[in-house]
Amino acid sequence: MKKIALLLASSVLSVSAFAHEYKAGDIRVVHPFSVPTLPGKDVGAAYIGLENKGEADVLLAASTARAERVELHTxxxxxxxxxxxxINELEVKAGETIKMKPGMGYHLMMFGLKQPLKAGDKFPLKLQFKKSGAVEVSVMVQEREVGAKAAEGHFH
Ligand SMILES: [Cu+2]
Structure with missing residues (x-):
């Protein structure tokens, strides 16, 4: 019996590590990722999924040691x-799912990156919600998709 419980516990752990998601109150933060910085630029964008299983909440701010500041953008x-x-804040309504992605809609804009973002990098990002409090997530830097390239003209 004990063995089964241990096995279950370890498989739950590995599943959540693989799925790359985090919880802040009733909010699930799914697959935080970024893309490599363009040559000579010290700005970048991070993208997260937000699933709200509870009452309405608001993403107030984001920050990372990797950059001087992070702004919420649309x-x-x-x-x-x-x-x-x-934008000053991002409302996540009750039951709402917001999926950030390159090229359109919301993203977290990072200014003054201390070093370029390279594919395979990981860095911590802190998210501050009005109701659910703060959560630190790990952002994976992924190769930008060929199709998303054309939409990247928004870099400052
Ligand atoms: Cu932006």
Whole structure:
């Protein structure tokens, strides 16, 4: 009986490590990732999934030791121009899922990166929610998809 419990515990651990997700209260933070920085740039963007199983909450801020500051940004088409702007906070409504991805919508913009982001890097990112408090996640730097390349013109 004891053995089974141990086996179960270890498989749960390895599954959650593999799935690369975190919890802050009722919010699941899924697969935080970033892409390699462009040559000569010290800005980058991080992307996370947010699943809210509870009441409405608000992402207030993000920070990382890897960069001077992190801003919440959103990107959208205005006419035929892609425009990016800073937002003060990001509401995650009850039951809502927000999936950030390169090229469109929300992202976490990192300014003053202390070293370039390379594929395979990992770095810690702290997220601050209004209700659920703070959670530290590990961001994986992944090779940018070929298809996403064209949409990366938003880098400052
Ligand atoms: Cu941005």
């Amino acid at each position: 990107m959208s088409m205005e006419g035929d121009v892609m425009k990016m702007r800073q």
